[in-house]
Amino acid sequence: MSHSPGAVPRITGRTRLFAVLGDPVRQVRAPEMLNPVFAELGLDAVLVPVHAPAAHLGEVVRGLQRAANVDGLLVTVPHKAAARAFADVLSPAVRLAGGTNVLRRGGDGRWYAENFDGVGFVAGLVAAGHPPAGRSVTLVGAGGAGGAIAAALVLAGVARLDVVDLDPARVRALLDRLSDHAPGVVRHSPPATAGKADIVVNATPLGLRDDDPLPFDPARLGPGTLVADVIMTPPETRLLRTASALGLPVHPGAHMLSRQLDLYREFFDLHPTEQAG
């Protein structure tokens, strides 16, 4: 509940608004990453966290969309699938992933949904020296983030993608969406398949709290298996700590967001103002 008293937000009645919606929302990193981008570009805009309880997501989103100075919404766990309903136009990535992580108000007044989670995650893997092409990946969690990551991994050319999720209908919908793109590559698998993967990804919300159960047991993975997480706060989840202690390479969630910054800039049409240095 405290921060540096010197850091006074320069916000006026003319400031444009962006919000990042989650439940919980305290773990989001987007304000710390995007507000410096706005400042760097000389844009009078601010991104604030909005804690939208799942039961009231519709009211919160519609209220923000009705506010005439709100230009865009970022969406995180657990709202990525549900937030599609509040867009007028879905991108191909959203349709393939089954969820959206970002919406913007277009010049025509319509709301456009995109999803950069998958491409951001894959770019993060590549940048960290773990290109997924040709590898065998187990993805735990087929929700909003999981769906986006599954789509991007398939498009990136993984040899095999095992999806572990307790909701068969959700996995079936994901397989249906992806089947045209890589027949036979993706299957719904039991947790034990993680033991044979090159890369295992946690795309569930487990790990936001340190007393959450682990999404899978790193002790059952083969040596050298990369353990990746989508959780951004804490930066090192208990899953990653446990995997590191076992000598396994790990890939934290921050990479997924940091690789999305340029995509956000383009999507929100953020350009330097004349006054920017």
Add this chain to the structure above:
Amino acid sequence: MSHSPGAVPRITGRTRLFAVLGDPVRQVRAPEMLNPVFAELGLDAVLVPVHAPAAHLGEVVRGLQRAANVDGLLVTVPHKAAARAFADVLSPAVRLAGGTNVLRRGGDGRWYAENFDGVGFVAGLVAAGHPPAGRSVTLVGAGGAGGAIAAALVLAGVARLDVVDLDPARVRALLDRLSDHAPGVVRHSPPATAGKADIVVNATPLGLRDDDPLPFDPARLGPGTLVADVIMTPPETRLLRTASALGLPVHPGAHMLSRQLDLYREFFDLHPTEQAG
């Protein structure tokens, strides 16, 4: 659309939110006044402007109230009367004024409405050397701000209050609310009464835009009549410029808000955190 690139808001997922609602909203001064207070107190909180079109006020307010990290709402033109409907508990000042300019989420989850416009306006007059007690005042505009100012002027002991407004039902409702407190002091009057007043107050939104018509003609006022405005942006409205050019003393709208800062601090229960300097 631009500001100093150096002023990066320090906003995280844990930041608490306050919003100021108006239509338009670009003229509000509250973010520039309250955000430094948050910073000074070491509070991780931010006040942002929210442009709520009148037709969608309910959706915008309900959406913000459903967001679990929104702690309070400030309300400005033209929403002060309508915003009462979104509070669970109305203060005596709200009932007397007929409008609210500030709502907070209580520890019990209920929303409490207050109105500090009137007491803020009167305190501003007193601080500027224009105590209204015993004076004759003409108030132009019986809307949200006007109702609050009327109530506070009556409680401050004005000798006579002439209310000028084109909506007789609105004035009648105001007179009904105030009649118990000062029988015979307040009346619904034609614009010409301003000529006999010691103080004339613009409590309409006219003046937010420089090409708005004047709410009344300062040329018809007697010498020495104080011309007061509730408009905060521009700091000097065309009304005040015209009055000054005629040699009349003027009282700008900024006083009303600056006198409310301590009241907001108390109402929102803002206290220094341990980490504050």
